[in-house]
Amino acid sequence: MADADCIFCRVLSGDIPADVVREDEHTVAFRDLEPQAPTHVLVIPRRHVPDVGTLAVQAPDEVAPLFAAVRAVAEQEGVAERGYRSVFNTGAEAHQTVFHAHVHVLGGRAMTWPPG
Known part of the structure; x- marks a missing residue:
């Protein structure tokens, strides 16, 4: 289920530290290291899927x-x-850089449209 080369799987295993804000049996949520808004949390499933x-x-x-x-x-x-905005980047052309499913939860300021 885990991928030893996946940075998010390594967060899940505790090999890489993260500022975890919430977790349950299916998910873990932690602060993004390069926040794009005052609130920028990643929510990931424990299951490794791209x-x-x-x-x-x-x-x-x-x-x-x-x-x-x-x-x-x-x-x-x-x-x-x-x-708040919930963003799934799916695939390289959508700027997905970690290929473990995740949702960006962004908030704390007015969000512009189109995103940019």
Whole structure:
């Protein structure tokens, strides 16, 4: 299930330290090292899959807990009421740099559209 070369799997195993803000049986959430907003938390499934689409195919019962964790992080971080952005980058052309499914939870400021 884990990939020894995956940085997020190494966070899950404790080999790489992270500022963990929430965890449960399906997910772990930690602060992004290069935040793009005052609140920038990554929520990852414990299962190693390259992207959320693959998670939906391989373990559809783990998708709802991932979204529930995103909401819980937004509430915990105080951005749920004012608004937050949930971003899945899927594939290299979408600027996915770590090929372990993850959601960026961004908030704490007004988000522009289109993103930029």
